[in-house]
Amino acid sequence: MTESAAAGAPVLEVKQLRKYFPIRTGVLSRISGYVRAVDGVTFDIRPGETFALVGESGCGKSTTGRTILRLTGATDGEVHYNGEDVLAASGDRMRRLRKAMQIVFQDPYSALNPRMTVGTAIREILQVHGVASGPQARERVEELLVRCGLEAYHSWRYPHEFSGGQRQRVVIARALALDPQFIVADEPISALDVSIQSQIINLLEDLQDTYQLTYLFISHDLSVVRHMADRVGVMYLGKLVEVAEKREFYREPLHPYSQALLSAIPVSDPAIRKTRIILKGDVPSPANPPAGCPFHTRCPVAMEVCRSVVPELKPTTGGRQVACHLVHPVS
Numbered sequence: 001m002t003e004s005a006a007a008g009a010p011v012l013e014v015k016q017l018r019k020y021f022p023i024r025t026g027v028l029s030r031i032s033g034y035v036r037a038v039d040g041v042t043f044d045i046r047p048g049e050t051f052a053l054v055g056e057s058g059c060g061k062s063t064t065g066r067t068i069l070r071l072t073g074a075t076d077g078e079v080h081y082n083g084e085d086v087l088a089a090s091g092d093r094m095r096r097l098r099k100a101m102q103i104v105f106q107d108p109y110s111a112l113n114p115r116m117t118v119g120t121a122i123r124e125i126l127q128v129h130g131v132a133s134g135p136q137a138r139e140r141v142e143e144l145l146v147r148c149g150l151e152a153y154h155s156w157r158y159p160h161e162f163s164g165g166q167r168q169r170v171v172i173a174r175a176l177a178l179d180p181q182f183i184v185a186d187e188p189i190s191a192l193d194v195s196i197q198s199q200i201i202n203l204l205e206d207l208q209d210t211y212q213l214t215y216l217f218i219s220h221d222l223s224v225v226r227h228m229a230d231r232v233g234v235m236y237l238g239k240l241v242e243v244a245e246k247r248e249f250y251r252e253p254l255h256p257y258s259q260a261l262l263s264a265i266p267v268s269d270p271a272i273r274k275t276r277i278i279l280k281g282d283v284p285s286p287a288n289p290p291a292g293c294p295f296h297t298r299c300p301v302a303m304e305v306c307r308s309v310v311p312e313l314k315p316t317t318g319g320r321q322v323a324c325h326l327v328h329p330v331s
């Protein structure tokens, strides 16, 4: 969290966000069902904070990030950025929001146009948004590249001339071009070699301190999240099952799914090493989620009630929120 991170009004508020993808079948492409990728997600992020969304692949964390930025349309719910209704914004208001809210994708190669030099790609954004043109835009591109650990002359190079780590630096420089305050970092290091992952993490932290950025950090890697996040939200089958401050979450995860995820991280200190919890079976299909608690088909401590009653995400001790019948809520 940046030094100026305030405990005040959230910069981003997400309420009951849903994104269902229709399943079409037959020659007439009739809708025969829906994949519930994001199914009623509610959380907020404070200024200067890094909020991490974690969970297995396919749990809906990336779709949540994209729906917040309107890269894909929401089915239902609300997203407010500094009080502005993102899902209802249009025209000038949406253009302003697009400048303030940016994304860094997982795969830096596919995020860049292979036929454009990186300088042209970044300059194009500055011109389209009317931020800078001509020599001023060139200067701004060079400044961004240098700020992200590259050299000014790199602006004349094409994406294939960079290493994976350098390409991700270019993508981050491009995301910063419009002076955003909020960035969705969607698995920003998982396509990179392990040896350079920490450099990109350090760069993101450094930029957060310098520009007071707020991050939604999406990752399946709980070791990286431990280093990067201030708070953690755990997703399972399109729903948030636990939200907690990082320290509390890693010290004592409350949801059985969080406990299983954390038990799989290698820990060198035997005093805090946890017994590995092996989950049985596969994650159910989000097109046909189980009734009751979505985790009950794999939960090692499931009870009869879990088969029929959906546990809501409710506040519990220590400012945490958990969706489990075994965890007692506090008002």
Ligand code: SF4
Residues within 6 Å of the ligand: 255, 256, 257, 293, 294, 295, 296, 297, 299, 300, 301, 302, 303, 306, 311, 323, 324, 325, 326
């Ligand atoms: Fe397990 Fe029941 Fe809690 Fe779901 S509600 S996590 S099935 S104990």
